[in-house]
Amino acid sequence: MLDLKLMQKNPDVVRESLEKRGSKIDVAEFTALDEKRKTLIAEVENLKAEKNRVGPEIAKRKKAGEDASDLLEKMGQVAARTKELDVELNEVQALQKDWMMSVPNIPHESVPVGKSEEDNPVLRTWGEVPDLGFEPKEHWELGAELGGLDFERAAKLTGARFSLSFGWCARMERALAQLMLDTQTSLHGYTEVIPPYIVNRATMTGTGQLPKFEEDLFKLTDDREFYLIPTAEVPLTNIYAGEVLDEAVLPVKFCAFTPCFRSEAGSYGKDTKGLIRQHQFHKVEMVNFAHPDKSYEALEAMTGAAEKILQLLEIPYRVIALCTGDMGFGAAKTYDIEVWLPGQNQYREISSCSNCEDFQARRADIRFQPADSKKKQYVHTLNGSGLAVGRCLVAVMENYQQADGSIVVPEVLKPYMGGLEVIEAK
């Protein structure tokens, strides 16, 4: 959520910033609501002030055994009027809140202006795109031929966009998760967390999935308003919802390996084969709570932490900056890491690292107490995949495939694979 004061004072600056990302806001609508709200507040508060003045007088008279019926009648009217206005005020406030909650974050000044993913600049590439010397297969072919992946039976169990993996493939996914967690915790100072995979409405609202993106989520058909997490960013970021942290504890860095659940509404026809786009997948997620002065340094470090995994696996990738038109709802700045997939002959997203600044912190009410001032401030929150495990599995399979259809286990994964060095058809 944006700062209400910013919206009140500089609505046109906000409007222009949001236009860069292709979002239109109706400033007049906001201003009208805000004026209405202020008018109602003034009126309600005057009535309440009167109530508070007269109340003790009634008590005094009653105690003295005097008649207070004139005051009682007057206050009866005041109470009735207050009730009416309160209802009206609540409606206006709810409208204004909905309005504010539906407005995306303002892009950081360093974000390249653009309309779509076509305009995302490549910042750096790592590793050489290899010439395998044979026609590379896609991961689902490899997975089927080597007995690791079975999408047909997964569809039988549940439906489209689910997967079932066996043996070496299941183990390799676990190995990758281990490698990622071990690296992020011991090398990059992250604290490992196991959060709930089901969260409530307030939590989903805190990170920005709700109210606007309900259709992307799986909701439990239960009257409790529980949702399956689409990413561990949601529970991790909300860990400190409603809390005030000591400045000295910043930055707090959490990582978690969790399943992620996405309805993928609107993505029909995209990536229908294989593991790239699933309703359920695994991801190691990193979340930082950073001091506002340090959050952009933290974003660079977090992106580097994600890149490190691909470096250890020795798989080529590139880092791009998302342009204003391609960024997610809550992000002020985002870097994507795209991994090379020989089977698809292209780079595909495997991580997205964002600084949300105080956008989520304001929604979730996460603040810190500065040592040198009384005023509490919102922290900056960052999140990044480190990495998407399923897609990483795809990258390993496709990059390490051999001409004979086998897959060589990357050096760094061998300790996690129980001595297995090559995956071959039986």
Place this chain on the structure above:
RNA sequence: GGAGAAGUGGCCGAGUUGGCUGAAGGCGCACGCCUGCUAAGCGUGUUAUGGGCGUAAAACUCAUACGAGGGUUCAAAUCCCUCCUUCUCCGCCA
């Protein structure tokens, strides 16, 4: 799932025959005073959000907030309802 108990400010803890309690008292913390160190002592202060007034900040002022949300009432921390959380006992279970 069944039966009970509880949820007050940074913490502890008063306050349940409704009214003058944003909230006694204590602790903690901040500033000041005093004491020739330390300890003790004294004084003052110590929440958040929103409105008004200000160019802004401060100050001032008004409103709201005693787990959350509703209700009763002229008036609720105090009465009623729903929900959430915690604790105890029983049952069940990985």
